[in-house]
Amino acid sequence: MMTWRHVTPDDFPLLARWLAEPHVARWWHHETSAAAVERDFGPSARGAEPNEDLLAFVDGTPIGLLQRSFLHDYPEYLDELTPLTAVPPRAMTIDYLIGDAAHVGRGLGTRMIRSALAHLWADHRDAECVIVAVHADNAPSWRALERAGLTRVAHGEIDPDNPADDRRHYVYRTDRPTD
Template identity: 75%
Template sequence: MMSWRHVTEDDFALLGKWLAEPHVARWWNHETSPEAVARDFGPSLRREEPSEDLIASLDGAPIGLLQRSFLHDYPEYLNDLTPLTEVPPRAMSIDYLIGDLGNTGRGLGPAMISSALAEIWAQFADVECVIVPVHADNVPSWRALEKAGMVRVASGEIEPDNPIDDRRHHVYRVDRPVG
């Protein structure tokens, strides 16, 4: 069973390890030193940043990280997305990773995304939809979104997370379920 909890300082070493994994580092392009992890994840932990960082666990074992945020809290993302697709005022976005390579290719990504969406619908009654841009070359990520029920609504140019990438992205969306 998938469970969720907010990242704590005790998770920083695990996050650093995950971010250093080649399958994660390719797409997250993140510094992995203890200082960098504390710098980048500490503000969310202290609620100085409007996004939330959550650890996903399966049967009590941590398997991944999920970041979720309202898109209106990040105007730079809105500036990239609005030329490509409509972004409702109460749209959220997620970013995610499976930490250990041995846990990839086993359906955990789609399961984690599906569980995260269920959590969003349950915890945020005013969220209209979830919109996720993903680099066009990150096939495992966009396939995981599709398997979790998200639909590609646009493709276009967005500033990449990793400067080695071009600007090609696909944009996925799922609306709040009715009923």
């Protein structure tokens, strides 16, 4: 059973450890100092940022981080997506990571995305769809999206998280279930 809860400041040391893991650092390219983690996750933990940072747990053990937000709350990102694909007014996006390398390659990413989508639809009744851009070279991530039921709808250039990467991205989408 996968459960979720909002990130709190008590989780920052865990996030710093996860962000330092090579499999995470490669794609998130995030500073891991206490000050950097506070700077980047503190506003969400305090409710001062429109995105939500959630921890995913399996049998009580934290296994991953999920960020979710409405795209309209981040106009710069929205400006990069709209030339590639239509973005409805109430579109959301997610970003995610599996923290511990021991949990990678076991299907937990796909399971986490499926669970996250179920919770997103329940928590945000006005969300129309979820649109996710992922770097073209990050095959484990885009394969997890595909296994979770998202469809590749576009490809194009978006600024990468890691400046060592080129701008090639795939864009995935899933619409709110109708049943």
